[in-house]
Amino acid sequence: xxxxxxxxxxxxxxxxxxxxxxxxxxxxxxxxxxxxxxxxxxxxxxxxxxxxxxxxxxxxxxxxxxxxxxxxxxxxxxxxxxxxxxxxxxxxxxxxxx
Amino acid sequence: xxxxxxxxxxxxxxxxxxxxxxxxxxxxxxxxxxxxxxxxxxxxxxxxxxxxxxxxxxxxxxxxxxxxxxxxxxxxxxxxxxxxxxxxxxxxxxxxxxxxxxxxxxxxxxxxxxxxxxxxxxxxxxxxxxxxxxxxxxxxxxxxxxxxxxxxxxxxxxxxxxxxxxxxxxxxxxxxxxxxxxxxxxxxxxxxxxxxxxxxxxxxxxxxxxxxxxxxxxxxxxxxxxxxxxxxxxxxxxxxxxxxxxxxxxxxxxxxxxxxxxxxxxxxxxxxxxxxxxxxxxxxxxxxxxxxxxxxxxxxxxxxxxxxxxxxxxxxxxxxxxxxxxxxxxxxxxxxxxxxxxxxxxxxxxxxxxxxxxxxxxxxxxxxxxxxxxxxxxxxxxxxxxxxxxxxxxxxxxxxxxxxxxxxxxxxxxxxxxxxxxxxxxx
Numbered sequence: 332x333x334x335x336x337x338x339x340x341x342x343x344x345x346x347x348x349x350x351x352x353x354x355x356x357x358x359x360x361x362x363x364x365x366x367x368x369x370x371x372x373x374x375x376x377x378x379x380x381x382x383x384x385x386x387x388x389x390x391x392x393x394x395x396x397x398x399x400x401x402x403x404x405x406x407x408x409x410x411x412x413x414x415x416x417x418x419x420x421x422x423x424x425x426x427x428x429x
Numbered sequence: 430x431x432x433x434x435x436x437x438x439x440x441x442x443x444x445x446x447x448x449x450x451x452x453x454x455x456x457x458x459x460x461x462x463x464x465x466x467x468x469x470x471x472x473x474x475x476x477x478x479x480x481x482x483x484x485x486x487x488x489x490x491x492x493x494x495x496x497x498x499x500x501x502x503x504x505x506x507x508x509x510x511x512x513x514x515x516x517x518x519x520x521x522x523x524x525x526x527x528x529x530x531x532x533x534x535x536x537x538x539x540x541x542x543x544x545x546x547x548x549x550x551x552x553x554x555x556x557x558x559x560x561x562x563x564x565x566x567x568x569x570x571x572x573x574x575x576x577x578x579x580x581x582x583x584x585x586x587x588x589x590x591x592x593x594x595x596x597x598x599x600x601x602x603x604x605x606x607x608x609x610x611x612x613x614x615x616x617x618x619x620x621x622x623x624x625x626x627x628x629x630x631x632x633x634x635x636x637x638x639x640x641x642x643x644x645x646x647x648x649x650x651x652x653x654x655x656x657x658x659x660x661x662x663x664x665x666x667x668x669x670x671x672x673x674x675x676x677x678x679x680x681x682x683x684x685x686x687x688x689x690x691x692x693x694x695x696x697x698x699x700x701x702x703x704x705x706x707x708x709x710x711x712x713x714x715x716x717x718x719x720x721x722x723x724x725x726x727x728x729x730x731x732x733x734x735x736x737x738x739x740x741x742x743x744x745x746x747x748x749x750x751x752x753x754x755x756x757x758x759x760x761x762x763x764x765x766x767x768x769x770x771x772x773x774x775x776x777x778x779x780x781x782x783x784x785x786x787x788x789x790x791x792x793x794x795x796x797x798x799x800x801x802x803x804x805x806x807x808x809x810x811x812x813x814x815x816x817x818x819x820x821x822x823x824x825x826x827x828x829x830x831x832x833x834x835x836x837x838x839x840x841x842x843x844x845x846x847x848x849x850x851x852x853x854x855x856x
Contacts (some may be wrong), residue, residue, distance in 0.1 A: 340677045340679050341462075343757075344752075344757065344759040344760075367679075368459060383759075384675045384763050384768060385672075385675055385676075385677040385759060385762075385763075386675075386677050387675045388442055388445040388446045388449060388675070388676055388680070389446075389449055391446065392446070392449060392450060408675065408763040408766055408768050408769075409763060409764065409766055411759075411763045411764075412745070412749075412759065412760050412761065412762060412763025412764025412765065412766055412768075413744070413745065413748065413760075413763075413764040414748060414760065414764075
């Protein structure tokens with residue numbers, strides 16, 4: 332089971348995406364969206380943290396908080412805007428295979 | 430153009446990054462993000478109350494006018510509690526969120542902040558048995574700087590002293606933990622209230638008013654200067670350019686919200702007493718007139734996308750138009766994209782300036798009503814502009830502005846359509 336945590340400003344626009352990622356993951360993927368204030372208490376057990384493009388300036392700060400074991404990446408903006416969940420899932424998987 | 434954009438990105442991102450790490454600014458931002466529900470209630474009351482100003486042309490409006498006039502005391506009080514005590518709520522919020530960001534228990538600092546705020550933002554006019562008259566007019570937007578000062582000072586002193594265990598009174602282990610914490614915080618709390626009391630005494634003895642009264646006398650020119658067309662234009666450019674680089678406007682809230690909500694609350698207080706509204710640049714002005722369809726003015730752009738012949742752009746329009754109607758511009762900003770797209774940089778940066786300038790001038794000249802209520806960020810501009818001003822002309826202005834925005838976007842949009850064929854299969 333792949334566990335993806337999405338972070339954006341209010342956790343709202345990413346939550347639409349989270350549902351779609353779960354759908355395209357066909358039961359193999361868990362994904363939830365959190366705001367910048369609350370993600371900290373939800374990263375335990377995450378395989379990867381993906382950051383919305385509107386808060387990409389937070390990536391360094393999030394990396395610091397999450398630690399070196401879990402990769403933190405910015406979501407591909409175009410895929411994000413077009414709600415292309417399959418592509419974002421692919422991005423997560425290729426990041427983890429690095 | 431690309432060079433300029435690279436240069437801007439290199440300079441703007443570190444600033445956003447630094448601000449996002451600044452705990453006080455973030456606590457201010459968190460506070461204003463969560464303060465909307467009571468303001469929303471106040472806005473509904475203000476809309477009902479606005480009935481008192483109607484020229485009663487038919488039975489419905491005559492009945493409304495009658496109701497509002499007969500119940501003006503009740504409506505005024507409900508509006509005062511929800512809109513005009515804003516600084517008290519801001520003080521509570523900042524103390525709470527700052528404690529949360531520091532990871533310390535918020536109860537004592539919040540309690541002490543409230544005591545400090547009441548002491549420094551109001552002053553007694555008559556205190557006798559069964560009759561206490563206290564001046565609380567500074568609890569609205571005028572007291573916002575005192576709210577920021579008291580909450581931050583309280584939490585900082587509290588944290589400093591308790592971390593170093595200054596004045597920590599140690600209880601034997603047999604004493605229940607709750608009791609020993611309250612003894613532990615005794616000296617810090619006493620120190621903070623003593624600081625508040627000294628400030629109160631100085632202001633009351635020398636100026637006969639509260640600290641908020643002194644501050645507003647000194648800073649009222651600054652408040653007036655903050656509400657001006659150049660400032661509104663600057664904000665319009667800064668926030669939209671930031672958005673272009675993927676910097677959420679929440680970054681700037683720590684600076685902007687105290688001003689925008691402060692002026693709104695002053696307008697609300699004036700409206701409640703029937704006085705002329707003093708300010709133009711408020712949070713509702715920015716949110717409903719400045720950015721129609723969210724940052725990047727994505728309502729106009731979304732309509733252009735829907736009309737496009739290219740299938741993928743039409744699809745972006747279909748995905749983005751409903752969110753844009755509710756002021757959420759992420760799908761179009763990243764899907765078209767606007768972000769980091771040199772072709773759309775100029776309209777993205779400048780359309781809000783046009784919106785802000787037109788609206789500001791019309792409101793300054795009192796052709797369109799000014800704002801005195803804030804409903805919610807996701808209220809569509811058409812209704813938000815109408816309800817927050819009580820003026821239907823404001824809603825018409827929004828329609829006109831969207832048309833202007835479409836005209837400005839059009840040539841850039843066409844150029845974008847031509848130059849980005851390769852994004853066509855990104856679905």
